[in-house]
Amino acid sequence: MSSSKEIFSQISPSEFFYRNRDLAGFSNPTRSLYTSVREFVENSLDACDQKRILPDIHLSIKAADSEQPDPKHYVLTVKDNGPGVDPKHIPLAFGTVLYGSKFGLKQARGMFGLGATMAILYGQITTNKPVTVKSCADGKTLDEFVMLLDIQKNKPVILKHTTKEAAKSGLSVSIVLEGDYSKAGTKIRDYVSQTSLITPYASITFEDPSGEKFHYPRIVKEMPPPPTAIKPHSHGVDVETLRRMIVDTHYQIPAVDNKMIEKVRKELGMQKKNSSPKDIFNRAEKRWADLSRPVRTIIAVMSFMNIDFERLRKIRIDDVDVANKKIAYWDFGESQSHIVEVDPESTYYKQLANTVQGETLLTFLTKRFQRVGPTTAEKFCEFAKFKSEKRIGSMTNEELVKLADALQKFDEFLAPDPSCLAPLGEEPLSKGIIKFFNPEFAAVIQRNASAYSGFPFIVEMGIAYGGDIPPAGLKVYRFANRIPLLYDEGSDVVLKVINETDWSRYKVKGDPPLVLVSHICSTRIPYKTVGKENVADRPELERELKNALQYLARKLAVHMSRQGIAEMAKKRANLYAKYVPLIAQFATELSGKKKEPNYKQLVRMGSEIEEQI
Amino acid sequence: MRLKNKSSRTKTAEARKQRLLSLLEKHGLGIYEDLDKGKFPQFVVPSRSVNNIVYDKKLRQYILGSANSVRSARNMSQLRSYTQLAWLAFFVNRLVKEGKSSTLRDIYYSSQAFSIDFEDQPESDNIIVDLEAVLASPREEFHIFPEERSSVFGDLTIEYTVPGYEGKRVNLSDHPDGYLIGPSLSSAELVDTNAELVIAIEKGGLFTRFVEENVHKKFKAIIVDTAGQAPRSTRNLLRRLNNELSLPVVILADGDVYGEHIAMVIKSGSANAAHLRELTVPDAKWLGVWATDIEKYKLPTIPMTEADIKRIYDLQKDPRYQEGIWKKQLEAFLKLKRKAELEAFSKYGLTNITDKYLPAKLEESKSL
Known part of the structure; x- marks a missing residue:
């Protein structure tokens, strides 16, 4: 048997995503165009949310050469009025994979900001065109970067960097990518319109390749309360x-450098002269309560080695072995390692031990x-x-x-804290639904926070009936963390709950003009697939959805029966207005009278009396 | 010569007309006054539900019991049908006053001129039956007739009362195909006859044969073609011939359970018309064809179907079939499980039925 030698090599995150781009939703030109739109729009909305800025988003998709058939190259540009990105972070933020600001634990649309870089990466590998990022973070200067991504090294390659004056902050990202708008168009338009429904405080404009503009104005001027980053459950x-x-x-032993030594001297008030170890420890003892923790740790280490600042400058602390009561350090001058004993009786011992053991x-x-x-x-x-x-x-x-x-x-921990969640709120949701659908009836509910596997979530739901809604049966709008979910509707937990509902119990028949809006907020939405389009049926989630749906359905039933009663009364009035005069006419001729009887009273009574069965 | 006595001679049809008109006026006045007083008017309609149909042994027919239903304009779900009923009364009043006639189908369409919408003809037919029940008068008196027509032939002089023909007299033996029992004949006065018998026969073909064979002369008979189950106008005419002219009525029908029942309906009416009187001829006699005749006259037969046999079992539960010839023949049919049509006599020659069977049965009927 011949022996073969495997070659192990590390690949960069960029390369990993390049090889696995299907996972992130970049499997074909149609899906990729849609995913890219989503990633950029969601990044912009998240940025505005974080800084409490009412978002103004402009999205445009232009064919690079409109004569060509799909799939072809498109220029995708998303511009916002958000806080912008500090120019020194731009190359890394847009030119490397896995560089992001969203690693905290709170609800946001995207996680880690991976998607935007993926879109840039996808654009580059399909068209070999750079990304253009224009950002103004301070409201004065606009930085424009034109960059490519070095996939193997996971590093940005800046082709051009210019600056000019600007009037207000904001970010604009523009990429060239291979896409198929003829196929993705419907989804993208749905995405934009549904995003405006769940983000009623945003103004969104979309210009499609044909030049048609879709404008969704801001419906509410109040932003929902922001989520706070919280500790894990x-x-x-x-x-x-x-x-x-x-x-x-873990409290780390601070790195001892000139800066650190300056800090120690400053806190001790010994900047000027060079002091002996004895002076240092005396001064430290007096000022101990005011000293910061790193300074205390440095002093403790110095005390065991009995050294002054000059000497401290020439060593590197390698290991503090509390268990064996030893400190190892490297002496630069002597170029050799030393070990000193630690006296457990010393007042500094405890300080050191606590620091190291946490x-x-x-x-x-x-x-x-x-x-x-x-x-x-x-x-x-x-x-x-x-x-x-x-x-x-x-x-x-x-x-x-x-x-x-x-x-x-352990099951005695309290339920997870929902303050990290950012539901839209009943009022904005209701306003959004009313503005969006112009229904005859609408109701919304925000359920109390609940949790699955330590992740808090909140279900918000709205129902709308009649008005401008076409009588084409129930239409469901699904959202998760303010993102519309457009694909894979069939296997979603929301659909499951809806399908288990017997609508006839709520006086809804046939193909009703009915719309349901479901919004699930969570620090982690339990998606079924990496495509993030359908939510798995966790029992806790299912229960909340069901409760929300039942509440709304009952509201609808009340409306329906009220409407039924009103319609019945109207019908009654019409019936009596129609029939009583006829009866009078017949009776007049039958009885041989000349004049009709005075039946007005009866018409009025007829429309007023209660229904009797 | 059978002559009606003088007092009722020209008044029978007219009297019924006047009775109906005054009844309609009375209802009209009631409604008028209710409306004027701000009261919801209502009709009391005798219930025609199965529970309320009972057999009256004395009258020898089905009648309605005492249960009534109230149709009120107060009840929204009844308002429409109340108005339909009021309209029909109004429309019938016009028909009768103007001497016009109408069919069931006509009524359905006529309603539309008055914004009274009937969903379909069954709905309007049903309202007609309601008015029959309210006024206890058959629809023929309302001048409303079904489409089906039967015929009469024989020495009977009638006097028309319909507009344009008032006072005109006709003898019903003048036309060999017979006269249609239509609105004008139904509303005519029966003036004069030399006949001594009325023969009601189920089939048009045999009706023609009887005319050809001069049965009307040989037996001094008025011949009536019932065209299957006798329409109500025909039953009404048979009753008038029996009542007003004291003519006995005999019935000839197919030798099966349906034939037997055709005879029974002429004699004692149907459950469907339990709300009406004056449609029966209680003394009418069923001549045949009996089940026992089938064997006796060796008639060619055809086997009964399942439905035929089921019909026998059904009729055995009917109180009118509990005695006499009716009960006996049902049992015989059930035993025989075969049936014979009137035409079966043709096996023995076309005139066999008139020459042999009819005289024999008429003789036999005297003992019934």
Whole structure:
């Protein structure tokens, strides 16, 4: 048998996405054009939301050469009035994959800002044309970058960078990509119009390749309250997340450089002269309460080595081994490593130990997780069989797995905090629906927050009936985190819930002029597929959707029966107005009278009396 | 010569007309006054539901029981049908006053001139039956006739009352095809006859044969073609011949359960017309063809169908079939499970039925 040698090599994130672009919705020219529109529009809306700016979005799609048949090259431009991007971040933000500002835990349309770079990447690989980014972050200067992406190195290649004066902030991104508007057009127009429905505080303009303009003006001037970034919920973390959290919270030994030494001297008030170690420690003792944590740590290390600032400048702390009470450092002057003993009796020992081993489990739980108080934390420690004073920095791998496991299983944690969610709110939703559909009846509901697997979510729903809605049966508009979901309707949980509803119970018959708007907000929408077009049927989610739907359906039923009663009364009045004069006419001739009887009274009575069966 | 006595001689048809008109006026006045007083008018309609149809042994016919339903203009769901009924009364009043006649189909269309919409003809037909029940008069008196017509032939002098023919007399033996029993004949006065018998026969073909064979002369008979189940105008004429001219009525029908029932309906009416009197001839006699005749006269037969047999079982539950010849023949039919038509006598020659069978049966009927 011949032996073969496998070659292992690292690939860049750009290259990874390039090879797996199907996953992100760039499988063909039709889908890619649609996905690109979505990514840019959603980025713009998210940016405006974050800075509480009423969004003004301009989207345009122009054929590079309109004579060519589809699929062909299109210029896609999305312009907003958002905060813009600081020019120094632009090359990285738009020229590398996995560079983003959305890694926090709160509701946003896109995650990580990956999609926009994917669209740029897709444009570049299909047309070999650069992306043009125009940004004004300070309201004075407009920076224009023309860039290509170095896929293998995951680095931007700036072809041109110019600046000029500008009047207001905003961002405009323009790419050239291969697309098929003849096929994607319907979806894109649906997307834009439905986006305006769920974003009634935005003004959106779309200019299509034929030059036709679709303008959706702002319906409400108030923005819904912004979501706040929050700490994770205990049910929503796995071992890896836990490990990262511990590293984050872990108090690191600060890097000792000139800047750090300046800081120490400044806090001690010893900038000028060179002081002896003894002077330093005396001064530190006096000012201890006012010293910052990194400074205290540096002082502690210095005390064990009994050194001054001159000497500190020449070493690098390599390891603080609290368990073995040793500090290892590298001496630049001598070019060799040293180890010093640490006296556990020293007042500085505790400072150092705490710093390295991190917080106690109790502090970690109460400080790093949402909605965990000391009582719950104590209970949890008992449940998980950990000592509450155990330092999280001292946990072994097995202990971490055990901890993560217990966090999932312990059921006395409070439900996740919904303040990280940004539902639209009943009033804007209602206004949007009324403006959008001009119905005869509309009702909306925002359910209380609920959670699945540690992720909070809120269901908002609206129903509209009659008016300008065509009597073509129930039409469902699905949204998740203010994004319209247009594909894969059939397998969606919302559709499942709707299909399980017996509409005849709510006096809705035949093909009613009925519209349902469903909006699910969550820090993590449980999508069924990477395409993010249909939501999975989690039981908690299904229950909330069902409750919302039933509430609205009951409202509709009340409206329908009111309308029924009004119609009945009208019908009554019409019937009596029609028939009583006829009866009078017949009776007059039958009885041989000349003059008709006075039947006016009866017509009025007839329309007033209650229905009797 | 049978002559009606003087007092009722020209008045029978006229009297009925006047009775109807005054009844209509009375209803009209009632409605008029209700409207004037701000009261919702209503009609009391005798219930024609199955529960309210009972057999009256004394009258020897089905009649309606005492249950009534009220159709009120107060009730929105009845307002439309109330108005339809009021319209029909109004329209009938015009028809009768002006001496015009109309058909069931006509009524359906006439309503549209007055913004009274009937969904379909069954709906208007139903309103007509309602008015019959309210006024206890058959629709023929309203001058409303069905499409089907039967005929009469024989020595009977009538006097027309219809406009343009008032006072004109006709003898019904003048035309060999017979006279249609239509509106003018139904409203005519029966003046004079030399006949001593009325023979009602189920089939037009045999009616013609009877005329050709001079049955009317040989038996001094008025011959009536019922054309199957006798229409109400025909039954009404038979009754008048029996009542006003005291002529006995005999019936000849096919030798099957349906033939037997045709005879029974002429004699005692149908459940459908339980709200009406004066459509029956209680003394009418069923001559045949009986089940026992089929064997006795060795008639060619055809087997009964399932439906025929089921019909026998149904009729056995009817109170009128509980005795006498009616009961006996039903049982015989059931045993025989075969039937014979009137034409079956042709096996023995075309005149066999008039020469042999009819005289024999007339003789036999005397003992019934």
